[in-house]
Amino acid sequence: MAGSFRRYIFVCQYSLYTELILGCLQIQLGVICSVGILTLSEAKLQAAQAHQTWKSLSGLTERVTIVNPSSAEQYSELGIHREVRAADWADNTTSTLQGIAPASKSDRTRASGFAKGELNFGHLQFSIPFPYQLESTPILMAAPENFNPSLRLPAVLPEPPQNSSPPTTSTKPGTPDAVLESIDTDYRYDTDNFGQTNFFLEPTVKFRLSNGNRIFFKTGFNFFKQRGVESITNFPLQVGWQGKIGQVTLQTAAGVDVFNRLPTAINLNAKVEASISPPRVSSSGRLLSAVILSGNLEQGPYKSNARTLDNQITAWRFGPDLYWQIDRNTSLFSSLRLGTYNDGNSEVQSFSRLERKFGQFSLAANLFTWSYDRDLERTSGYFSPPDFLVYNGEVAWEGDITNFLRCRLAANLGRQRLKGEFDNANTYQTRCTVKVSPNIELDLGYSFSNVRNQETGGSAYSGNSLTGQLRVKF
Numbered sequence: 001m002a003g004s005f006r007r008y009i010f011v012c013q014y015s016l017y018t019e020l021i022l023g024c025l026q027i028q029l030g031v032i033c034s035v036g037i038l039t040l041s042e043a044k045l046q047a048a049q050a051h052q053t054w055k056s057l058s059g060l061t062e063r064v065t066i067v068n069p070s071s072a073e074q075y076s077e078l079g080i081h082r083e084v085r086a087a088d089w090a091d092n093t094t095s096t097l098q099g100i101a102p103a104s105k106s107d108r109t110r111a112s113g114f115a116k117g118e119l120n121f122g123h124l125q126f127s128i129p130f131p132y133q134l135e136s137t138p139i140l141m142a143a144p145e146n147f148n149p150s151l152r153l154p155a156v157l158p159e160p161p162q163n164s165s166p167p168t169t170s171t172k173p174g175t176p177d178a179v180l181e182s183i184d185t186d187y188r189y190d191t192d193n194f195g196q197t198n199f200f201l202e203p204t205v206k207f208r209l210s211n212g213n214r215i216f217f218k219t220g221f222n223f224f225k226q227r228g229v230e231s232i233t234n235f236p237l238q239v240g241w242q243g244k245i246g247q248v249t250l251q252t253a254a255g256v257d258v259f260n261r262l263p264t265a266i267n268l269n270a271k272v273e274a275s276i277s278p279p280r281v282s283s284s285g286r287l288l289s290a291v292i293l294s295g296n297l298e299q300g301p302y303k304s305n306a307r308t309l310d311n312q313i314t315a316w317r318f319g320p321d322l323y324w325q326i327d328r329n330t331s332l333f334s335s336l337r338l339g340t341y342n343d344g345n346s347e348v349q350s351f352s353r354l355e356r357k358f359g360q361f362s363l364a365a366n367l368f369t370w371s372y373d374r375d376l377e378r379t380s381g382y383f384s385p386p387d388f389l390v391y392n393g394e395v396a397w398e399g400d401i402t403n404f405l406r407c408r409l410a411a412n413l414g415r416q417r418l419k420g421e422f423d424n425a426n427t428y429q430t431r432c433t434v435k436v437s438p439n440i441e442l443d444l445g446y447s448f449s450n451v452r453n454q455e456t457g458g459s460a461y462s463g464n465s466l467t468g469q470l471r472v473k474f
Contacts, residue, residue: 178210178215183204184203184471187466194227195226198222198305199223203220204217212244214241216240219238232259235257236255236267237258252268267300268298269297269300272295273295275292288328291324296317297316300315301313304453313343317338318338335351341380344374345376348369365391366394377454391415392412394411396410401432404435407433408432411428425451442470442471443467446464
């Protein structure tokens with residue numbers, strides 16, 4: 001494991017020192033860009049008036065694991081945990097899980113994984129309306145070892161009554177048509193003991209419109225490396241919109257994926273979310289009950305590994321998510337995904353998670369199933385098991401170390417079954433959120449898992465993930 005962790009520092013074929021330097025420069029670049037935009041737009045934003053008229057069920061997203069708990073990750077490898085506070089709801093609105101895997105403001109996550117985050121399984125990231133996580137991210141970047149769908153806050157508290165005093169004439173300039181709201185930069189670096197490396201660096205810039213809706217722009221740099229395949233670089237470009245129609249929240253996005261040596265591909269996704277029952281909140285601001293149902297549709301290149309991209313595999317995925325806050329300490333999440341591929345293959349994926357919190361500790365049970373019509377891993381390159389089952393139990397702790405540092409530790413112990421053969425399935429994860437300033441937060445996480453995301457024969461599988469997110473609010 002020590003050897004694989006050293007290779008985890010960055011995606012480069014050169015010396016360890018070069019990898020360390022490039023990795024640091026990459027992270028510093030994200031920080032400099034975010035702080036620079038914050039400085040340049042400060043004067044403009046002082047004249048802007050915040051508009052609270054639109055509140056989205058999926059808009060209030062704060063990352064829990066990666067999965068996105070108190071930090072912005074995607075599911076925390078089958079472990080996502082967090083408290084929902086009224087203040088958080090009022091400040092955040094934006095609807096995440098490829099899969100497999102996210103509540104205070106510092107608790108946002110993408111499982112990159114499964115969840116970015118953030119449940120994330122089978123290179124699928126489920127976007128889940130949890131009281132713990134951040135925004136949904138593309139489903140196509142997740143993997144079963146993450147075991148964590150993206151979680152989001154389910155609902156927004158009603159606004160307090162307005163002052164009944166007579167309106168006064170204001171001489172202030174009118175509100176601009178669009179106001180820069182936030183910049184979120186996601187980082188994920190995955191490696192395994194079979195020579196596969198996936199790297200993602202994707203900033204998302206969000207603007208709030210005068211009518212309360214939101215638009216966002218996403219770009220970045222991705223890198224894929226695998227034994228026997230020439231490495232591939234990817235530059236995603238995407239434009240999205242999020243708004244509310246009646247009591248239903250709608251989010252749509254479309255864009256292109258540009259590659260260094262492959263044809264440009266189109267990507268798109270859509271999400272519809274509605275509250276089945278009005279959320280109930282205690283006098284202290286904690287969520288007591290809520291039922292949220294959402295429908296998801298995604299299409300784009302299947303970013304599983306370099307070989308799959310080299311074969312130009314694309315996939316359509318669609319299905320529902322259900323989040324149920326049973327009581328203030330107990331929640332249930334369930335997700336179903338149906339997929340169809342351009343090589344003629346099809347899949348069915350399901351994930352369920354039952355969680356109970358005990359103060360700063362939590363217990364959870366997770367169940368994941370995955371089956372394909374045909375096993376095409378040798379020809380198409382992606383893990384396509386005809387029969388794959390993972391179940392485990394999770395123990396986690398999450399709390400404040402200092403007034404600016406919050407961390408989460410989790411361990412998942414269980415079993416996995418592939419083609420009728422059982423093996424242990426364990427995941428260990430840590431994630432911390434650093435509050436740099438009132439408007440800047442940084443998430444850093446590491447996880448180790450032996451849950452398979454490829455055929456390994458009789459050899460054991462182990463994968464490592466470094467994840468992070470820099471959030472700047474304006």
